[in-house]
Amino acid sequence: MSPLRIAVIGAGVIGKTHIDALSHVPDLRLAAIVDPSDEARALAARHGVPVHADCHALLDGEQPDGVIVATPNATHAPIGLACIARGIPMLIEKPIAETVEAAQALTDAAERAGVPLLVGHHRRHNPILRMAREVIERGDLGALVSATILYTFLKPDSYFDIAWRRQEEGGGPILINLIHEIDTLRFLCGDIDSLQAIRSNKTRGFVVEDTVAVALRMRSGALATISLSDAVAAPWSWDMTTGESPQFARQTVPTHFFSGTAGSLTVPTLELWRYEGARGWLDPFTRTGLPLKPGNPYALQLQHFARVIRGEEAPLVGGADATQTLRATLAVREAADTGRPVDLSA
Numbered sequence: 482m483s484p485l486r487i488a489v490i491g492a493g494v495i496g497k498t499h500i501d502a503l504s505h506v507p508d509l510r511l512a513a514i515v516d517p518s519d520e521a522r523a524l525a526a527r528h529g530v531p532v533h534a535d536c537h538a539l540l541d542g543e544q545p546d547g548v549i550v551a552t553p554n555a556t557h558a559p560i561g562l563a564c565i566a567r568g569i570p571m572l573i574e575k576p577i578a579e580t581v582e583a584a585q586a587l588t589d590a591a592e593r594a595g596v597p598l599l600v601g602h603h604r605r606h607n608p609i610l611r612m613a614r615e616v617i618e619r620g621d622l623g624a625l626v627s628a629t630i631l632y633t634f635l636k637p638d639s640y641f642d643i644a645w646r647r648q649e650e651g652g653g654p655i656l657i658n659l660i661h662e663i664d665t666l667r668f669l670c671g672d673i674d675s676l677q678a679i680r681s682n683k684t685r686g687f688v689v690e691d692t693v694a695v696a697l698r699m700r701s702g703a704l705a706t707i708s709l710s711d712a713v714a715a716p717w718s719w720d721m722t723t724g725e726s727p728q729f730a731r732q733t734v735p736t737h738f739f740s741g742t743a744g745s746l747t748v749p750t751l752e753l754w755r756y757e758g759a760r761g762w763l764d765p766f767t768r769t770g771l772p773l774k775p776g777n778p779y780a781l782q783l784q785h786f787a788r789v790i791r792g793e794e795a796p797l798v799g800g801a802d803a804t805q806t807l808r809a810t811l812a813v814r815e816a817a818d819t820g821r822p823v824d825l826s827a
């Protein structure tokens with residue numbers, strides 16, 4: 482079987498990650514880059530592939546077997562719709578779109594046309610989360626009661642040289658970072674029924690928030706909390722602890738804590754805490770490290786995308802699923818701004 486030809490639309494930070502990951506997936510080959518920047522032109526030349534300034538030039542010319550859409554959020558839906566009109570399967574970066582309405586329109590269009598749509602919530606392909614989900618689903622923790630997620634780290638001052646990251650709704654960590662934790666929570670613990678939130682911009686003083694606290698009620702009845710700040714000197718974040726992105730100095734600390742009636746699990750450290758004999762706060766715990774074969778989630782995501790294009794698997798994160806993650810993430814903003822809980826149960 483010859484490799485599938487993939488075009489990468491948007492060759493910025495994450496587009497380059499996808500281009501690197503493509504070289505680790507024998508079933509896929511980079512066929513073209515779409516990006517108007519000079520940097521992208523040079524990148525395409527290095528890879529010996531054509532470069533186009535916009536997706537219509539690509540779609541009118543080559544017929545790639547699939548596209549990866551890694552452009553700014555507001556362009557996901559229009560580019561996605563253009564690809565659907567040509568019947569081309571897509572891997573669209575998170576968030577699926579900028580609004581729930583645009584996300585729904587894209588999902589509906591893909592379903593109507595029968596075009597596969599995979600959304601890039603790459604963490605779901607990480608073996609760490611796969612194992613955590615297995616442990617929770619198998620009932621090793623008993624009934625899940627509580628989940629605590631820490632996402633605390635320091636974005637360097639230079640990150641904010643780009644104005645929209647300081648000034649525009651959507652430039653802050655709710656839509657950029659928290660969305661990953663909302664999706665992680667949904668993947669491990671199921672649907673969210675309601676949430677409450679507060680946010681603050683006090684530390685940096687920019688228009689966008691720098692710190693957020695969220696309390697969530699899961700459909701299962703479990704309660705969860707997420708504490709996020711991008712303005713603190715702290716190591717408790719997914720990016721720093723999982724080794725997923727080599728540019729982060731790695732720390733070996735847990736960031737996610739799941740507790741049930743029979744035990745607890747830490748992530749990404751994957752330690753299972755259980756009572757062997759007597760059960761109570763005075764009794765000793767057994768702490769077991771779970772063995773894990775690590776894997777690069779971006780390459781695993783692309784291997785899955787290849788099987789999706791070939792019709793061998795349904796997308797692990799489809800449009801409707803990603804729309805629910807977006808809806809809950811935007812609800813955090815709404816809850817923080819109105820001071821009222823947001824019901825997501827309907």
Ligand SMILES: NC(=O)c1ccc[n+]([C@@H]2O[C@H](COP(=O)([O-])OP(=O)(O)OC[C@H]3O[C@@H](n4cnc5c(N)ncnc54)[C@H](O)[C@@H]3O)[C@@H](O)[C@H]2O)c1
Binds near residue numbers: 521
């Ligand atoms: N899954 C992840 O871990 C992850 C990480 C970072 C970003 N993202 C998502 O990926 C997307 C891109 O983020 P980024 O940080 O790479 O942004 P970026 O600004 O680094 O890159 C965006 C690129 O898209 C190009 N571009 C803009 N409009 C275009 C268009 N209409 N057609 C073609 N190219 C266009 C720009 O020239 C730029 O090179 C965002 O949706 C973001 O949320 C996901």
